[in-house]
Amino acid sequence: MLRKVDKHSGVPAYLQIVNMIKSEILLGNLQKGAQLPSVRDLQVIFDVNINTVLKALEKLKNEGYIESEQGVGYFVKKDIDVNKEVIEIIRECVSKLKNGRIDYYTAMLIFEEVWKNE
Incomplete structure (x- = not known):
């Protein structure tokens, strides 16, 4: 479940976002090919600056979890099959x-x- 980041947790907001999206993939709620909400929608969901969202998405791209299509959005790149x-x-x-x-x-x-x- 994607929710607002905890700004008092001591964990950087972008890492909280990364972990929430990874969790959704692990639990099967976001499957390969699924499109993530738009960057602006994610900004509202997480209640953070747009640059924080972009930093999280870039980290997820670098780790191979998501990919982007110019002008279209971000998509889940791989399934993580957990029994x-x-x-x-x-x-x-x-x-x-x-x-x-x-x-x-x-x-x-x-x-x-x-x-x-x-």
């Missing part, structure tokens, strides 16, 4: 963490430690 079962496992895990009142940052610290030790 639907894996996504469901993550959803269940997140639900359990939230029910256990474990906040996002604590969960990420735990995840990182488990990841390193596996």
Whole structure:
């Protein structure tokens, strides 16, 4: 889901935009060939300066996620196939963490430690 960037998160706005668009591709909400909203629409959605949107789109282009057609717009260049079962496992895990009142940052610290030790 594309939403306004969190200007107080400490993460640069353009990286938040990059991560949101990558997430939409990973979750299958944006598939290969899909056209992104116009730059001006993205500016409104993310509530940022147009240059911030352009910087994010340029990064996504450089990483091979999107491509642009002059005068037409930006399109998803590749699918990132994530096993639907894996996504469901993550959803269940997140639900359990939230029910256990474990906040996002604590969960990420735990995840990182488990990841390193596996």
